[in-house]
Amino acid sequence: MKIDILTLFPEMFNGPLNSSILKKAQEKGIITINYINIRDFTTDRHHQADDKPYGGGAGMVMKVEPVINAYEAIPKNNSFTIMLSPQGRKFNQKFARELSRKEHLIFICGHYEGIDERVRQLIVDEEISIGDYVLTGGEIAAMVVIDAVARLVPGVLGDEVSAEEESFSDQLLEYPHYTRPRNFRGLEVPEVLLSGNHKKIDLWRKKQSLLNTFFRRRDLLKIRGLTKEEKILLWQGFFELAM
């Protein structure tokens, strides 16, 4: 997967996208990430990337020309152009999976009060919101989307199963995880996880996921629904909690 990021602040991406899993994915050549500084495509001697809004009002608006010039300089092949904005389609795991199948993603990160509307009209395929709040710009939102999408690209995690097992796969929250020591300040690892009985362990994990989702995100259960077996498992979980 090729990712191009159009931004006025490329340095903001240094930490999150050049560490850990994403760093390894780039070293393996599974993902390439390019940072394009919009300011490099300004046309005036002051390198002006923003200007006062027509119609007056507070703040500045990102100019259309530098963004379009930067965009047109990017080699494209099956490209999909995303603008990060509070008005966008709400980002979730299902959307991340859809985007992880794209060959080439181009992210446009706005700043200031916003971006000239003609950017949207000319080059944006989809606007994405990561939540109902206003950030200082699109950069942090782009990092969230890139992190969630990149980890789903085959070969990035190296262990396809964990991408599937994570929260929101099968639309359930995760089960609790444990590792050594068996006892930490009196808190024991559940016996079933030490049993080596993988059928029992899988059943315990599914029950925990169902209970977790029921108590924390009942809305997800309402959307997803439950099979007869899952309902039985959930009721068993309630009963065990009540004991």
Ligand SMILES: c1cc(-c2cnc[nH]2)ccn1
């Ligand atoms: C995506 C982008 C944004 C945002 C972009 N610029 C200011 N806020 C907020 C939420 N999700």
